[in-house]
Amino acid sequence: MQRHRFVSLILFGLLAAAVPAADAQTSSQVTPDQVFDKVAQAEAELIERVRGLRPIVEAYIQETSPEVDGVQMPMVDSYFLGRLDWRDGPVMSLMADARRAEKSAGERRGFLPDGFAAMAAPDWKSIDRARYKYKLVRREFLGEVRAMVFDIEPKAGPEGGFSGRIWVEDRTFNIVRYNGVNRNVKGPRFRKKVYLHVDGWRVNSGSGQWLPAYVHCEEAGLEGQVKGQLVRSQVKLWGYNTTKADDQQQFTSIQFSESSVQDASGQGQLTPVASQRRWEQEAELNVIERLEKAGLLAPAGEVERVLDTVLNNLQATNDIALERPVRARVLLTSPLESFTVGHTLVLSRGFIDVLPDEASLAMALAHELSHVLLGHNLIDTKFAFADRMMIGDAELMRTIAMPRLAKEEAAADAKVVELLDRSPYKEKLASAGLFLRIVAERSKLLPELIQPHVGDHVIGKAGQSELMTRAPELKPADLTQVPALPIGARLVVDPWDGRLELLRSAAALPGSMREKMPLAITPLTPHLRYPGESAPPLQTRQLPLAAAPAPPVASVEVAPLVVPSLRDVELSLPQLGGAQVPALAPVPDLVLPPAPAVAPPNVQAVPQVVPAVDRCAVEGTDAACSR
Ligand SMILES: [Zn+2]
DSSP states (O other): OOHHHHHHHHHHHHHHHHSSSGGGHTTOOHHHHHHHHHHHHHHHHHHHHHHHHOOEEEEEEEEEEOOOBBBOOOEEEEEEEEEEEEESSSSEEEEETTTTTTTTTTHHHOOHHHHHHHSSSOSOOOOOOEEEEEEEEEEETEEEEEEEEEEEEETTTTGGSHHHHEEETTTTTTEEEEEESSSSOOOOOTTTTTTOOEEEEEEEEESSSSSEEEEEEEEOOOOOOOTEEEEEEEEEEOOSGGGGGSSSGTTTTOOOOTSSSOOOOOOSOOOOOHHHHHHHHHHHHHOOOOOHHOBBOSSSSHHHHHHHHHHHHHHTTTTTTOOOEEEEEEOOOSSSOOETTTTTTEEEEHHHHHSSSSSHHHHHHHHHHHHHHHOOSSSSSGGGGGGOOSSSSSHHHHHHHOOOHHHHHHHHHHHHHHHHHHHGGGHHHHHHHHHHHHHHHHHHTTTTSSSSSSSOOOTTTTOHHHHHSHHHOOOOOOOOOOOSSTTOOOOETTTTTOEEEEEETTOOOSSSSGGGGTTTOOOOOOOOTTTTTOOOOTTTTOOOOOOSSSGGGOOOOOOSSSOOOOOOOOOOOTTTTTTOOOOOOOEEEEEEEEOOOOOOOOOOOOOOOSSOOOHHHHHOOOHHHOO
């Protein structure tokens, strides 16, 4: 009895210290139970928010080989893309194939999409004192966020809910990370009654609220798996702001701005050629706008500027003058692919994520640029009719899909080599060739990752580019050869609006075979911070600024994030004969760091291991507490 009281006092001391200074006057009354009640309330509110916002959920799953020489290679993969919906519990409304008759490849392998949607919270029922036992373990920092760490267990036994650890930030008492397993979700995630362990993260996003953003899960010894095989998956959530765009309210606040309503032409009837170009441009705008609205296309920003710089450099060194400039945008999904929507060149986030360096990025962009230069059909003009885009998000990807002829792909691949040979990247093409080699090698094993859902196959239809034949052999045991990065290594997505940030430390050289994981799922650690509080993550460096006058790439329009109002009718007309070759712009460095000279470390004092565990709070014994 006395011991129990003592433990509570210690807990109380810990908690009082955890409350921020602004709340200092109230902290003296806070008991552990009251803190846990606040956690319960914040979590209930978060779940209500997620249910209302219906974010996009993407699950990508890899099953690995048993370990050979310390390496587990991904052998089979599955993929789900949908929206988080609520039918008596969290479910995933699949986006890729809404009216499908057959099960997807992932379902045939025994995975259930609803199970992955359910991973976005530790427990969709309440996490409160009525259902849970809790124990405060310690305090620690996650990124820039101070968190209290609790171990929780369902009172009804392991089958009653989530067992594991939760990290609670100490300002608004939101759960920001959870790590464990919930054995009480509606559907299992894998075949029968097997539940996968999850490590889930919430990110404080553009909305100023904590939102589920990323879940890593890993399991061995599942039914149907060989001993030593591992199932790894990552679940990503974003597009929380997009459901609002579907509301009727967009029509309640139409504003006419005097200057922009007028058609930009104003010079009488257009020539047939100019009309045709305008028609294609209108189709392009319709598709881009629809993809943005669905939350599938990232708003243009820092990353797009990097892509545009590379595009610019390809054009400048090849003396290319286009009537209308090309721009790059990013599709937010993981499968590796690229395509054109008119003069907008789209690369998927997953594609950019795994590219080892700038030369391979140039190769990816050069491929789509080649389609433009070769006069291939860049967009289906049926999309110039407004009704063609009045479709649900679920049908969107399939509707805009535009497979190309093998003949066109081969011509583009040949053009790529020509463009790159005259570019600033010509000395570094070995890495681009190596990337193509690893993708070709893995594309049979990982068809869900390396298969276009909308556009072009990464290695083309022929599967054998000249860049590959020029590249050296793949050397799996060579740690200095990095043909492709692990999945999710480069881009950080803001879950609220899909805004992208570049993680420039992505291309760290692996230290061991175990760390060399091209195209494999690895755990990711989001950098947690409160919005508007500090500089961007430490990994991000400033882009080298272009020398004045700014090159064309500096004028990328950032798409406005407001709920769509009436679009300004301002389709710029092609200026016949007015095209100019862009100037070469400074290139941001995306290169691999040089191999570090490895020297044996000097003997040093053992650094303090953080954070120290409060033995008293953990063990609760007299011996532990009396120290
Ligand atoms: Zn192509």
